[in-house]
Amino acid sequence: MTLSPLDPAALARSVRAGERRALARAITLIESTRPDHRASAEALLHELLPFTGGAVRIGITGVPGAGKSTFIESFGLHVLAQGGRPAVLAVDPSSPRTGGSILGDKTRMEDLSRDPRAFIRPSPSGCTLGGVARRTREAMLVCEAAGFDVIVVETVGVGQSETAVADMVDMFLLLLVPGGGDELQGIKKGIVELADAIIVNKADGDLAIAAARAARDYGNALHLLAPAATGWRVPVLTCSALTRTGIDSVWKTVCEHRDALGANGALAARRAEQARAWMWNEVSETLLQSLREDSRVAALLPEMEQSVASGRVPPGAAARRLVALFKGE
Numbered sequence: 001m002t003l004s005p006l007d008p009a010a011l012a013r014s015v016r017a018g019e020r021r022a023l024a025r026a027i028t029l030i031e032s033t034r035p036d037h038r039a040s041a042e043a044l045l046h047e048l049l050p051f052t053g054g055a056v057r058i059g060i061t062g063v064p065g066a067g068k069s070t071f072i073e074s075f076g077l078h079v080l081a082q083g084g085r086p087a088v089l090a091v092d093p094s095s096p097r098t099g100g101s102i103l104g105d106k107t108r109m110e111d112l113s114r115d116p117r118a119f120i121r122p123s124p125s126g127c128t129l130g131g132v133a134r135r136t137r138e139a140m141l142v143c144e145a146a147g148f149d150v151i152v153v154e155t156v157g158v159g160q161s162e163t164a165v166a167d168m169v170d171m172f173l174l175l176l177v178p179g180g181g182d183e184l185q186g187i188k189k190g191i192v193e194l195a196d197a198i199i200v201n202k203a204d205g206d207l208a209i210a211a212a213r214a215a216r217d218y219g220n221a222l223h224l225l226a227p228a229a230t231g232w233r234v235p236v237l238t239c240s241a242l243t244r245t246g247i248d249s250v251w252k253t254v255c256e257h258r259d260a261l262g263a264n265g266a267l268a269a270r271r272a273e274q275a276r277a278w279m280w281n282e283v284s285e286t287l288l289q290s291l292r293e294d295s296r297v298a299a300l301l302p303e304m305e306q307s308v309a310s311g312r313v314p315p316g317a318a319a320r321r322l323v324a325l326f327k328g329e
Contacts, residue, residue, distance in 0.1 A: 008040050012047035015146050020119070023146045027121055030138045045138060048145035053271075055144045056258055059165035061155045061191070062175030067201045068154055069108040071175055071241035076112045078247045079150050087119040087148035088112070089139050091155055119148060137168045137278055166194040167277050170267060171257050173250075174198045176218070178210035192218075193225050197235050197253050204240035211238045231264045232257060291326045300325060 006029070014022030030041040062068050069090070076086040088109065113120050121139065140151050155165045166172045174195040192198070198218050203211030219236045235253055239246030261267035291297055304322060307313035 006040060008043035009047055012044055012145070015048065015142060016051060018147055020116075023119065023142065024121070026142045027123075027135075027139045030142065031123060031135045041138070045141060048141060052141045052144040055140075055149045055151045056171070056254060057140060057151045057153070057169040058254065059153045059155065059169035059172045060175060061165060061172070062201075063177065066175040066177050067241050068175055071199070071201055071239070072152055072154055073109040073112045074241040074244045074247050075250060076109070076118055076150075076152065077115075077244070078251055080112075080115060080117055082251065084150050085117050085148045086112075086150040086152060087143040087146075088121070088152045088154060089136055089143070090120065090122045091136065091153070119143065119146075140168065167274055170261070170270065171196045171254055176200050176214070177202050178207050178214040192221070195234060196232065196257055197237065197250075198222070199250060200236065200238045201241055203238040203246065204243050230266055232260050232266075291322070294326050296325050297322050 006025075011022055011026055011029075015026050026044060029037055029044060032038070032041070060068055060072060072088055072090075076088060079086045109120055112118050121143075123136065123139070136153060140153070143151055151169075153165055153169060172194055174191060174197070176198065178200055198215075200211045200215045200218070215236045215238050222234050222236065237246065237249055237253060239250060241247070258267065261270070300322065304313065304318040308315050308318050
């Protein structure tokens, strides 16, 4: 999508008025890597920031095949029935070769995508670790300013760095499935420690009994771990996104979590810490981008890469030389 010249203040007014095309254009703008677009995006966010912060921010991750898209659609439809307005930011994995993504989540949420009160935006993960796009945090703010009060971030799936989603949401949901053999071996301890709720999906038909058993196993395992948030006991729930049973219990848990953290000040503290972490992440990304764009570094980089690839120079020494050149040392 090509962005024509725009007035960030005018675009912000259109976003706040609930114009869907303006919302899509605003997210496209903040996802752009062009320097001139970046300046406009920051001006746009400055206009919208006073109107953000009121939504429930939920991150959802899970093992492959857990039915994340089906669950999010059922959950979103339930939110709509409760009078809420959900926005889904679905992050699809990018190809390490071409950088492309299928971006098929919207087609997998057919019922939810047809409802004008909901908004679904698929984005490529790019090179960002953690299964979230670099600009997902900013897209959340734009959706909040547009009037969406439940923001759901769907990530690529459980992995070594998947926990990045927990640094941008109020509540982190871990979606699992029964019938995988030794239930506790299929997930990483670090993911479980960050979860604010564990949900065993596909609790229907022949898997209903297995789902109940898996929920008991996870519940017992949680006694050995410290909760992710003070004053909150991590629940283990079962549901069937396919038949849309148990979704009401998930929504009730989300509301209880928000009330509990809001009452003891933990929610405000979590968001403040996330904002600080976000700033430092931007510092790191900006410095790395500046280093790559430096003409002196660009001239030396092919030689350093060849030396490292051939084994003549240790990678650490090559990195330090490039950084020293960038710093003018």
